[in-house]
Amino acid sequence: MAAAMGDPGLSKLQFAPFSSALDVGFWHELTQKKLNEYRLDEAPKDIKGYYYNGDSAGLPARLTLEFSAFDMSAPTPAHCCPAVGTLYNTNTLESFKTADKKLLLDQAANEIWESIKSGAALENPVLLNKFLLLTFAIQALERAYDDLCRTEGVTALPYFLIKYDESTVLVSLLKHYSDFFRGQRTKVTIGVYDPCNLAQYPGWPLRNFLVLAAHRWSSSFQSVEVLCFRDRTMQGAREVAHSIIFEVKLPEMAFSPDCPKAVGWEKNQKGGMGPRMVNLSDCMDPKRLAESSVDLNLKLMCWRLVPTLDLDKVVSVKCLLLGAGTLGCNVARTLMGWGVRHITFVDNAKISYSNPVRQPLYEFEDCLGGGKPKALAAADRLQKIFPGVNARGYNMSIPMPGHPVSFSSLTLEQARRDVEQLEQLIESHDVIFLLMDTRESRWLPTVIAASKRKLVINAALGFDTFVVMRHGLKKPKQQGAGDLCPSHPVTSADLLGSSLFANIPGYKLGCYFCNDVVAPGDSTRDRTLDQQCTVSRPGLAVIAGALAVELMVSVLQHPEGGYAIASSSDDRMSEPPTSLGLVPHQVSDWDVKLQCRT
Known part of the structure; x- marks a missing residue:
């Protein structure tokens, strides 16, 4: 479009x-945006x-796109000219192959042409191709140009x-x-900030500017006289002689x-008009790739x-897992x-x-060697699975009702330190999972978590039964003398006033101990091995563990969080309260069997 015509x-x-x-x-930024x-x-x-x-002589002129390319208000690097473009991102390879590239190019050309005809390119020259223009290489010109930029x-x-x-x-x-140029009828001079390093040819930014001038x-x-201004810093000194x-x-x-006819599609490495392939395998940190990939399914x-x-x-959410056994691992x-x-384990057992x-x-x-501490080994394994997880383990005991410290391997001072450590851990986490072997080991964490109004998932x-439940979250200054459970403000009047399956507000929901008339005690003393251990069908822990996490996620999605009203079986045909469905008080093997039979 800017070639000389008619004069040999x-x-x-x-x-x-x-x-x-x-x-x-x-x-990387495009991946996140997508x-x-x-x-x-x-x-x-x-x-x-x-x-x-500023590139070395002989190198091609570069148009650079980096992570800030999607922020149109981001500042342009010093001594660089901005270039505004358009991203067409297709969802499928077929869409990419069938895209009308000529049409896209013509549309872009028409936009430039309209800015030239309307005069918009005079007000905003970036509309031509968004590159900076500088003047010719004299010290006086440098000063005049720098003054104009300032x-x-x-x-x-x-x-x-x-x-x-x-x-x-x-x-x-x-x-x-x-x-x-008023009164000047002969020659005019225009300047263009030129990224080209070739001694005899200007760079691409001059093309559309010449169309505007014409x-x-x-x-x-x-x-017109054209100055291709090449202002570079070489060996610490400003150099414009080239x-x-x-x-x-x-x-x-x-x-x-x-x-005018538009051109401009960049050729690939083979000199053809096909797409250019970029191999990023040597450039990306595997940990960074994992960070951006692990949440793909979500x-x-x-x-x-x-x-x-x-x-988000x-x-x-910060999760504290009390118990690093079968339930804790799942x-x-x-x-x-x-x-x-953010996942933290607490357990005092070793791996057998x-x-x-x-x-x-x-x-x-x-x-081997007597077994590693479960809590520490579990945290270490999580970080090997995904280095981006913040996993910690604490090898400590939880004092239990019916298990006097004097009868155990714990000293009174160690038990006191464990209680203080447990209280600090519950305070610093958002959700507490009770995943221990015995009933009595859940008592102290239940009381502490209730006092700090932390969401508890139990x-x-x-053998072939399980129960997964969320503990109620009491409201401040609500606990009274008529409470059935010292952890929660549930009274007998609350239970009598509503049926077992009625919708109960989250602050009135009971805990694992609320409906049990037997106080927690030593459930392992004078028991045979099968009675001391939790003997379950192998697949049961996987189901119960998954349901415990699903219940937590459903609670987090509810607008009221842990205070969410407990959904009942009668709500199945109604609009669910969250995007993930109902938010029950508890889920048991009976609910699963009933669903299967239905």
């Missing part, structure tokens, strides 16, 4: 195209890159106007061309009202299945599947030879 004495002007430089951060924001949206997106002319509050300008003689140099913005100024000037200047005749074809759930799912409430794995990043086949966080080597196993 003039050589044809050629241009050096850009070479795209897409930073690894750009691909998963979290764009999802199935194929609408075009505005993006911003930049170019500069006046406009920018670090560089993609295009500008120049007037000079033997002693002075003046520069101005494009929109002032009428006043700046359309807007050809009635006054038949040719800038080039030449004259361009404005072609008659620029007077046509139709948009983010895909938000696309169509559960668009209202609030993942789940990912940010709960921890399910929590990680839900994206939970019978554990690894039922407890998926342990291996045979963990049993899971208990029998």
Whole structure:
């Protein structure tokens, strides 16, 4: 479009195209945008890159896109020119292959053409190709150019106007061309910030600027003098001597009202017009890849299945797992599947030879030498599975009713320290899971968690039975003398006033001990081995552990959180209170069997 025409004495002007430089951060940010924001949206997106002319001689001019490309208000790096573009991101390979590239190019060309005809490109020259324009290489020009940049509050300008003689140099913005060149009928000089390193050719940013000049100024000037300003820092000193200047005749074809033919698709490495492939395998940290990939299933759930799912409430929750046995291992794995990043284990047992086949966080080597402490080994294994998880383990005992300290291996001082440590751990976590072997070991954590108004999820196993429940969350200053349980404000009047399956407010829900008339005691004394251990069908812990986590996630999705009204079986045909369905008080094997029979 800017070639000289009709004069055999003039050589044809050629241009050096850009070479795209897409930073690894750009691909990472695009991945996050696709998963979290764009999802199935194929609408075009505005993006911003930049170019500069500081590369070494012989290198192609680069148009750079990095992680900030999606923030249109992000500042442009110093001494760089902005370039605004459009991202067309398809959902399928077929859509990518069948995209009408000529149509997209013509649409972009028409937008530039309209900005030229309307004069918008004079007010905002970035509409041409969004690159900075600087003036020719003289110290006076440098000072004039720098002064103009400071006046406009920018670090560089993609295009500008120049007037000079033997002693002075003046520069101005494009929109002032009428006043700046008033009375001048011969030659005018324009400057372009040029990223090209070739000695005889200008870079791509000059192309559309020449079209603007031909359309807007050809009635006054038949040719323009072009300064390709190459302002670089070499060995610590500013160097502009490699800038080039030449004259361009404005072609008659620029007077046509139709948009000129558009070109510009970048060729691939083979010189063809196919897509360019980028291999990022050596550039990406595996831990960083895992961080962005582990939540893929959750983010895909938000696309169509559960668009209202609030993942932040789940990912940010801090979970304390009291018990690192069969239930604890399965709960921890399910929590990680839900994206939970903060998991803490408490257990005082060591890994035995019978554990690894039922407890998926342990291996045979963990049993050797007397066995590793379960809590520490479980935390270590979680971090090996996913390094991004914040997992900790505490090898400590929980004092229990019916188990006097004097009869155990604990000293009174150690028991006191364990209670203080337990209270601190419950205080610093959001959800407490009770996953221990015995009933009495759940008593002290229940009382402490209730006093601190922490959500408690309890899971208990029998041979082929289980119960998963959430403890009620009492409101401040609500506990009274008529409470059935010292942990919760549930009175006999509350229970008599509502049936067993009625909807009960979350602050009136009972705990694991509320409906039990037998005080917790030593459930293992004078018992045979099968009565001391929790003997369960092997698959039961997997089911109960998964339901415990699902119950926690459902509570977190409810607007009232732990104070959510307990859903009952009568609510199954009504609108569910959360995006994940009902939020019951408890789930037992009876509920599962009933569902299967139904």
